[in-house]
Amino acid sequence: MTWTQQVQGPVFRPGDREFDEETSGFQTAYKHRPAYVVAATGADDVRKALTGAGGLPVAVQATGHGRTVPLDGGVLISTRRMTGLRVDPGRRSAWIEAGVRWQQVITAAAEHGLAPLSGSAPEVGVVGYILGGGLGVLARRYGYAADHVSSIDVAAADGSLRHVTADDDPDLFRELRGAGHGLGVVTAMEIGLVPVTRLYGGGLYVDSPHVPELLEVYRDWTADLPDELTSSVALIPYPDMAGVPELLRGRYAAHVRIAFAGPTAQGERLVAPLRAAVPLLRDTLAELPFTQSASIYNDPAWPHSYGGTNAMLRELDPTVLRDIVELAGPGAPVPCIVQLNHMGGALARPPAVPNAVGHRDAAYLVRVLSVLGDPAAASRAHGRLLDALAPWTVGRSRNFLFGQPWADQAGAVVSGTA
Structure with a gap:
């Protein structure tokens, strides 16, 4: 019996009717072209896929949000059928398998008066998000999602299955939370939940002529805020298309996002x-x-092509604000979406159990993203902005490297949104 016959879930080859569906995902700029797709139904399928690969390159995909390096040949492990989810209200925790999306956890936790440390997009896969750190809606109040992981189930490249905690393997447990690249395929994890049912939040939208002034005000405003308030500003060239609020269609505008975990x-x-x-x-x-926290951001829910990068900054110098508008604003050679996140608060404090999330001294995060009509032009535009921000940059956030390999390059086996 071959290894493909030993897998409980289906295995697809190029030319099979389901092959294209299994290799597609939210990110459409890069397409996997594996020799095999293992549609895993559980950890044992993942184990058999790793041993069956026999040295072939391996990649993992749950939703395809973070896919940036396409697999050419080899084995693609699809975890989207691994949707096991259990909430333990007494422990304020949830056990989730590798294919679970945030919306599933949000809905299940709400039944017990709890919430996960989810991000802006409910259709993103939980595991990949957390492996990169996890910068959530209430991040300044509770820190990174990776700070609240209590155990991880991982399949190693040799096919062994391990249950990893801070007690039995502190080094591996540390690295999996925030720098999970190349350490195995995460098949499940237990994550912490928080006692949040409601928040004060939403958006303020500002037209293009007032954006420079808004950014200056935002810089001063964020200098002295309680940890309970997490915010960002996105500068967006809104397309003139259905699905965009009529007031914003065709405009370049700023969208201030507010999430306050208080009265x-x-x-x-x-x-x-x-x-x-x-x-x-x-x-x-x-x-x-x-349960409506995603409405604060209104991230697009339809698959599309995109590339982007980021810079974590030690401070927000006025020069940074001018460079953002000049290099990535309405006059940019390619349309750019720029998001400025206020960091600090719990994000700056070390977690109770050490992990690999870095650059906790960053006071702000600048993200830049473009739809990839012309990838080379987008890369140049993003590069010019990063060069301008370099004097204040302390590092990069792994969660927002779109088109930059870290978590899903061929040969790396780490489960997630890729």
Whole structure:
């Protein structure tokens, strides 16, 4: 019996009817072209795929959000059928398999008055997000999602299955949380949940002429905020297309994202200086259940091609704000979406159990992303911005390297959004 016959889930080859569906994903710029796709149904299938690969390159895919280096030949392990999920309200934790998406955890945790440390997009895979650190909606209040992992199940390249905790293998446990590249295929993990049911959040939208002033106000505003308030500003060239609010279609605008884990009245007081600073196109701030937290960002839910990178900054010098607008604003050679995240708070504090998430001294994160109509032009535009930010850069966030190999290059076996 061959190794492909020993796998419980289906195995696909090029030319099979299901092959294209299994190799596609959210990211459409890069397409896997493996010799085999193992549609794993559990950890044992992953183990058999690793041993059966016999030295062939291996890649892993759950949702395809983080895919940046396509696999050519070899074995692609698809984990999207591994959707096991158990919530333990007493421990405030959830055990999740490698194919689980954030929306599943958000819904299951809410039944017990709890919430996960999820990101802006509910359709992203949980495991890959956490392996990169996990910068969530309430990150300044609770830190990185990787700070709240209590155990990890991993299949090693030799086919062995391990349950890894801080007690039995502290070094491997540390590296898997924040720098999981090349250490094995994560098949499941147990993550912490937090007692959050509602928050004060939403967005403030500002038209292009007022963006430079808004950024200056945002810089001053974030200098003294409680940890309970997590925010970012996205500068977006909105397309003129269905699905975009009519008021924003065809505009270049700023979108301030607010998530406050505290009383609504206090949130209103904290946000008042931003509201009063510049004219607003739209204001959606309100109290909302955590189950609607994705509405704060309204990330696109349809598959598309994109590339992007980031810079974690020790401070937000006024020069940085001018460079963002000049190099990646409306006059950029390719349309760029730039997001400026306020860091600090719990993100700056070391977790109770050490992990590999780096650059906790970063005060801000600048992300730049473009739809890849012209990949070379986008890369040049992003590179010019990173060069300008270099004097203040302390490093990169692994979660936001789109088109930059770290977690899914051929030969690396690490489960996630790739």
